[in-house]
Amino acid sequence: MRPSIVLFGDSITEESFGEGGWGAHLANHYSRSADVVLRGYSGYNTRWASLVAGRAIATLPRSAVAAVTVLFGANDASLPDRASSFQHVPLPEYKDNLRAICAVLRTRWPSAAVILITPPPVDERGRVRYPYGGDVSGLPERTNEVTGRYARACVEVAKQSGLRIIDIWSRMQKFPGWETSFLRDDGLHLTPLGNRLLFEEVVFALRDANLSLEVLPADLPLCSDIDPNDAVKYFQE
């Protein structure tokens, strides 16, 4: 019985199978023991995600989903008076929406581990270099400080709901030079190194949920485990 791990989120999830992406790393890590399923929606905030969560996972099996990551907030934290205001979601609503999303997931998969992930930090210089939609104001449409409030709210929702949490906003900022080592030129999306860090944090969280490689069985015999002199018997039912 090969379980699935579902990745639900915004562009940081949608792009997670790009070069060096955290989703691809996960699929490679679990290549013989779990399916990693991508449900990433660029630009989405929790308001939109909570409206579509049921549809996003409708085609996935009712059983066999062992874990779900939920990564939203980067778009919710868009400032209400800047170029990307249509993505903004007020902080109290963000928390309600996160709870609503988790409720959908827990109803569908009662035994799955739900892992909340905060939005990553923002490098405002990058946002000015890559202004949203060709905005000419010279002002970043998101700031790290405001995104941090959403990150803390995400941690709070997880703690209140008894869910696992990866505070990648705080974690990344513990490393000097996080702005350029973990974030791309746009100050928002992850570099391969940033993806690697997030991948490792997800692996730790999955281990905590008893879903480590050591615990999950390989779905068929490993070549290294078979006796070369009597190989076929390992593959018979």
Added chain:
Amino acid sequence: MRPSIVLFGDSITEESFGEGGWGAHLANHYSRSADVVLRGYSGYNTRWASLVAGRAIATLPRSAVAAVTVLFGANDASLPDRASSFQHVPLPEYKDNLRAICAVLRTRWPSAAVILITPPPVDERGRVRYPYGGDVSGLPERTNEVTGRYARACVEVAKQSGLRIIDIWSRMQKFPGWETSFLRDDGLHLTPLGNRLLFEEVVFALRDANLSLEVLPADLPLCSDIDPNDAVKYFQE
């Protein structure tokens, strides 16, 4: 209805979500329109794969699988009198096994496009550099010439069965320097460039099967398609 694309094969499939891997490229390409499902089994030949094919795909949904790639032969082509003889499968049996695997897939998913892929070419110098299981004979356990016979047999099975075929053995060798640009130091597995070439060939085959990005719908509204002044209506059911 988000379809699935299943990748069934040996190590060249199992490793396809590694750095720059063809499976990860596919999952990224279809991030909003299809699930890419990994069923790769390092070291397996068609004898073992035909015995486990039913079990390998047992947890996958009966519907919704739109395409399956089948990539075996590199291990079958191990020479019967060299270090990796336990993986060897005689050529006539290889063809029978491929047909048996395809029969399992077509029975389970009658409307899915089955795409056979030949084994890639082999650089024997790499095999001597990385001898199988510490073999000290100084002789490669596989040769490009013999692997080519399996590739041609694979093409033959596909033509006789009316299945799509990617002859990656021939395709790669059209490029001068294929030995080092497409194959890793071990002369057997793919570099990121080799993975890229295989990815592109799979995309062409999927397009031929009417499964291009242009044809498959995005599974939920694209952020770029919505009206910022009335966003929520795009997400309501």
